[in-house]
Amino acid sequence: MQMEKTRLRIAVQKKGRLADETFALLKATGLTIKENKGGLFYRIKNLPIDLLLVRDDDIPGFVFDGVADLGIVGANVYEEYALNNNNQRRAQCIQELGFSHCNLCLALPNTEGYANLNDFNNKTIATSYPNILQTYFKKGGISASTLEMHGSVEVAPKLGIADAICDIVSSGATLEANGLQNVKTIFSSQALLLKTTKALSTEKKDTITKLLSRFEGVRQSKETKYIMMNAPRSALPALTKLLPGAEAPTVMHLEGQKDSIAIHAVCRESVFWETMESLKTAGASSILVLPIEKMLA
Ligand code: PRP
Ligand code: ZN
Numbered sequence: 001m002q003m004e005k006t007r008l009r010i011a012v013q014k015k016g017r018l019a020d021e022t023f024a025l026l027k028a029t030g031l032t033i034k035e036n037k038g039g040l041f042y043r044i045k046n047l048p049i050d051l052l053l054v055r056d057d058d059i060p061g062f063v064f065d066g067v068a069d070l071g072i073v074g075a076n077v078y079e080e081y082a083l084n085n086n087n088q089r090r091a092q093c094i095q096e097l098g099f100s101h102c103n104l105c106l107a108l109p110n111t112e113g114y115a116n117l118n119d120f121n122n123k124t125i126a127t128s129y130p131n132i133l134q135t136y137f138k139k140g141g142i143s144a145s146t147l148e149m150h151g152s153v154e155v156a157p158k159l160g161i162a163d164a165i166c167d168i169v170s171s172g173a174t175l176e177a178n179g180l181q182n183v184k185t186i187f188s189s190q191a192l193l194l195k196t197t198k199a200l201s202t203e204k205k206d207t208i209t210k211l212l213s214r215f216e217g218v219r220q221s222k223e224t225k226y227i228m229m230n231a232p233r234s235a236l237p238a239l240t241k242l243l244p245g246a247e248a249p250t251v252m253h254l255e256g257q258k259d260s261i262a263i264h265a266v267c268r269e270s271v272f273w274e275t276m277e278s279l280k281t282a283g284a285s286s287i288l289v290l291p292i293e294k295m296l297a
Pocket of ligand 1: 152173
C-alpha cells in the first residue's frame with residue numbers, strides 16, 4: 001500500500017461496539033464522513049483525513065508499521081498485541097479517549113465456589129487474551145493453561161473444553177446468560193488513540209494537532225454545562241460558591257424587579273440534582289442546566 005504524503009490515515013474498527021463509539025466521536029469532532037459501503041476507506045470531506053476500516057485486532061500492527069498514521073483501538077487489544085510481540089512493536093499511545101470502557105475478567109461457572117486466585121492453579125482458561133492473562137498469572141505465581149479462542153469464549157465451560165474463561169465484560173449480560181460469575185477483573189480498558197512512530201509530513205502533523213484540539217473540545221463540552229437561574233441579589237455570594245467548577249458568573253438584572261437577578265455560568269464539572277437542590281435552598285429559582293455543543297478555549 002503506497003503511503004499518502006498529505007492525507008492523514010486513521011485506522012478504525014470496521015464494525016462493532018468500538019466502531020459505533022469511534023464514529024460518534026469523529027462526527028462530534030465535526031468530521032464529515034463520506035461513507036463508501038464495502039470499501040476499505042472512508043474519505044473525510046472537510047479535513048485531509050482518510051479512515052481505514054479494519055478489524056480491531058489489526059489496528060495496533062497497522063499503526064506500528066505506519067500503514068496507518070493513527071489508530072483508535074481498545075487498550076485490551078493494544079496490550080495483547082504488544083505482549084504477544086514481546087513489547088517490541090508498541091505504537092505510541094497519545095490519548096485515552098474515555099469511551100468503550102470495559103473490563104477483562106476471569107469468570108467461573110455459577111456452580112463453582114471461589115476463594116482466591118490460587119483456585120486457578122492447574123486449570124484451563126479459555127480466552128482471546130492469552131498474553132495479558134499469562135502475564136497476570138505469572139505476577140500472581142499462578143500456573144494455568146490457556147485455550148485461545150477468537151469469539152464465543154463464554155461457551156467453553158459448557159462445552160467442557162475449559163474450567164473458566166477470561167473475557168471482556170461490559171454490561172455483564174453475556175456472563176449472566178451463560179451461567180458464569182465474574183470473580184476477578186485483571187485489566188481495565190478504554191479506547192486509545194495510537195500514533196505511529198514513523199516520521200510524518202508537516203501536513204499530517206498539523207492535521208493531528210487540529211484533531212487533538214477538537215477531541216479535547218468534545219471531551220470538555222461533554223462535561224461542561226451552561227447553568228442559568230434567578231435569585232435575590234443577596235444570595236449571589238452563596239450561589240457562586242455552590243457552582244461546580246465555574247469561572248466568574250454573568251449577572252444580569254431582571255426587568256422590573258429591583259432585588260432579583262439572573263445568574264448565568266459555565267460549569268466545568270457535572271451538575272448533579274444535588275447541586276441544583278442546594279442552589280434552590282440557597283435562594284435560586286427557575287434553575288436551568290443546558291448542554292454545550294462546542295467549546296474552543
Ligand atoms: C465482548 C465479550 C463478550 C461481550 C460482553 O464481545 O467477548 O462476549 O462483549 O459484553 P456484555 O458484558 O455487555 O455482555 P464483543 O461484543 O466485543 O464481540 P466479540 O467477542 O465477537 O469480539
Ligand atoms: Zn464476545
